[in-house]
Amino acid sequence: MSDFVRLRIWDDPAIRGALSWYLDVAENRRPAKFRIAATVATQLDPAASTEDALWVELDRLMPVFVARWQAIRAGASLPLAADGPSLLELCRELAYRMLAHCNFCPWDCRVDRISGAKIGACKLASGSRVSSHFHHTGEELFYRGTQGSGTIFFTSCNMRCAFCQNGDISTDKDNGEETDPRTLAAMAWTLRREGCHNINWVGGEVVIHLHAIVDAIALLGRDFTPTRVELKRARKTKADRFFWFDEMPDAATYDGKFNAPMLWNSNFFITLESMKILRVLTDVWLPDFKFGPGRCAMTLAKTPWYWETVTRNIALIADWGEDFSIRHLVMPNHVTCCTYPVLEWIAERVPSVPLNVMAQFRPDNFCDPASPKYRSKHAEIARRPTRMELDDSWRRARELGLHFEATTFERHNPFGTAAMHTTGEGLALL
Numbered sequence: 521m522s523d524f525v526r527l528r529i530w531d532d533p534a535i536r537g538a539l540s541w542y543l544d545v546a547e548n549r550r551p552a553k554f555r556i557a558a559t560v561a562t563q564l565d566p567a568a569s570t571e572d573a574l575w576v577e578l579d580r581l582m583p584v585f586v587a588r589w590q591a592i593r594a595g596a597s598l599p600l601a602a603d604g605p606s607l608l609e610l611c612r613e614l615a616y617r618m619l620a621h622c623n624f625c626p627w628d629c630r631v632d633r634i635s636g637a638k639i640g641a642c643k644l645a646s647g648s649r650v651s652s653h654f655h656h657t658g659e660e661l662f663y664r665g666t667q668g669s670g671t672i673f674f675t676s677c678n679m680r681c682a683f684c685q686n687g688d689i690s691t692d693k694d695n696g697e698e699t700d701p702r703t704l705a706a707m708a709w710t711l712r713r714e715g716c717h718n719i720n721w722v723g724g725e726v727v728i729h730l731h732a733i734v735d736a737i738a739l740l741g742r743d744f745t746p747t748r749v750e751l752k753r754a755r756k757t758k759a760d761r762f763f764w765f766d767e768m769p770d771a772a773t774y775d776g777k778f779n780a781p782m783l784w785n786s787n788f789f790i791t792l793e794s795m796k797i798l799r800v801l802t803d804v805w806l807p808d809f810k811f812g813p814g815r816c817a818m819t820l821a822k823t824p825w826y827w828e829t830v831t832r833n834i835a836l837i838a839d840w841g842e843d844f845s846i847r848h849l850v851m852p853n854h855v856t857c858c859t860y861p862v863l864e865w866i867a868e869r870v871p872s873v874p875l876n877v878m879a880q881f882r883p884d885n886f887c888d889p890a891s892p893k894y895r896s897k898h899a900e901i902a903r904r905p906t907r908m909e910l911d912d913s914w915r916r917a918r919e920l921g922l923h924f925e926a927t928t929f930e931r932h933n934p935f936g937t938a939a940m941h942t943t944g945e946g947l948a949l950l
């Protein structure tokens with residue numbers, strides 16, 4: 521048994537139940553979904569087919585894929601990968617077709633990002649830039665584990681959160697290094713062989729890089745081994761390259777081939793089409809559920825259709841039987857309009873999900889009074905949440921019976937997962 525499995529967070533039945541597939545893949549007891557997708561053959565030639573035909577084929581193959589995933593989950597062995605094109609290549613081709621009239625996210629810009637003649641709300645053409653990649657030791661314990669979460673951090677975003685704590689990365693499309701799918705695959709390959717428990721695709725926002733990520737995962741599903749040149753190129757953005765990590769190739773394989781759970785760490789402002797592709801490739805999802813159903817997503821993030829999009833997507837992954845946890849960041853002056861409705865929706869729709877009700881909001885970007893970027897219209901969020909706002913948020917989560925304490929307070933509870941009370945003890949520790 522690995523040190524990761526021995527973490528007492530896994531003794532919590534709700535967490536273990538919600539993240540059992542992810543844990544099995546992280547421990548290489550099961551193949552990742554991208555490995556299963558490679559076994560589902562398609563008779564179509566993806567490159568020679570119309571986009572409409574590709575979507576019809578995806579819909580036809582999805583039940584086959586899901587049935588195979590469920591069988592493997594129950595203990596069946598992994599069939600051999602298809603000799604010809606598979607669901608993996610179908611997803612890759614669809615992502616590139618979408619890129620030519622981009623509808624990765626609900627902005628639905630319909631610009632041709634391959635030609636790059638026009639750009640959409642994310643300001644990107646076809647290139648993808650990575651700001652850094654590294655063993656992340658700041659994620660939830662079930663993601664960071666003992667060796668870190670293998671994080672690949674992309675630039676740019678499709679939302680405009682005034683308080684973004686990664687504003688230099690999310691608002692600067694030229695931050696980081698231009699990368700390509702083989703270099704991305706080399707980053708994932710290295711992080712996993714260095715012991716990371718998952719590959720954590722994050723930004724900015726990741727869905728705006730869907731084509732590059734799907735392409736990289738498709739490579740990993742087809743016996744990818746990076747060249748020395750690709751490893752060197754990937755290393756340029758490795759933030760922890762001056763630390764030594766022992767390579768553990770055996771900890772990165774299932775049935776002798778590369779294996780790693782794919783973690784989709786996202787604002788969930790994603791179209792249905794992108795969600796369908798991601799369903800094939802994502803082993804565990806991490807939606808960041810920020811705003812309530814009122815106008816806050818517009819006033820704070822210039823994002824229309826937020827509530828309906830994010831709730832639809834979370835409901836989808838629940839209905840699909842996926843592994844996921846949710847994050848919610850408590851914002852000053854937004855407990856009643858955002859935190860309460862978010863918690864209430866979760867209680868009604870996905871009550872057993874592991875939830876992180878986060879306290880770490882600090883004024884940054886356009887709401888930091890000390891910054892030249894500060895805008896006085898954001899004065900209402902130009903401070904940290906008060907103790908009372910945090911206490912009210914956690915109290916409401918507890919009243920609703922949500923499963924948040926083990927996840928939210930684990931850093932203050934290193935010896936186990938026993939619930940910690942937020943009134944008094946929990947707050948005192950924070």
Ligand code: SF4
Binds near residue numbers: 622628640728
């Ligand atoms: S990813 Fe979203 S914001 Fe960017 S071009 Fe596509 S639809 Fe527009």
